[in-house]
Amino acid sequence: MVVTLSLLLSTTVFAANTSYYGSKFHGKRTASGSIFNMNSLTAAHRTLPFGTKVQVTNQKTKKSVVVKITDRGPYIRGRILDLSKAAASQIDCQLCTTTMKVLSYGDGKYRKE
Numbered sequence: 001m002v003v004t005l006s007l008l009l010s011t012t013v014f015a016a017n018t019s020y021y022g023s024k025f026h027g028k029r030t031a032s033g034s035i036f037n038m039n040s041l042t043a044a045h046r047t048l049p050f051g052t053k054v055q056v057t058n059q060k061t062k063k064s065v066v067v068k069i070t071d072r073g074p075y076i077r078g079r080i081l082d083l084s085k086a087a088a089s090q091i092d093c094q095l096c097t098t099t100m101k102v103l104s105y106g107d108g109k110y111r112k113e
Helices: 002-011 085-090
Strands: 013-021 042-044 053-058 064-071 079-084 095-104
Touching: 013 085, 053 079, 064 079, 064 085, 079 085, 079 095
Parallel strands: 013 079, 042 064
Antiparallel strands: 013 095, 042 079, 053 064, 053 095
16 A cells, blocks of 8 residues: 555646746755755755655646755745756746656755755
């Protein structure tokens, strides 16, 4: 039963609004302890463990990018992810509707890098 649930969670696709964050937070420490680099392929999510890798697809352009969860957010109602500026530009997203597919779960540990 647990194995089945784990498999289902790893292939689940969520659809929601996505935005990006950039220069205002560049160089600052994220909730995971790493330093935010707006030029890296990272994202913020409210609950996924740090280090989780997700494939994000812009529903309009059908472009995809794989990002690692390193921060918490977004804190604007109705949004599921805040992408780094680099990730958002790869899928042409300032504010867009995306699907998010979990590829692998991280260990959730805080890392002071």
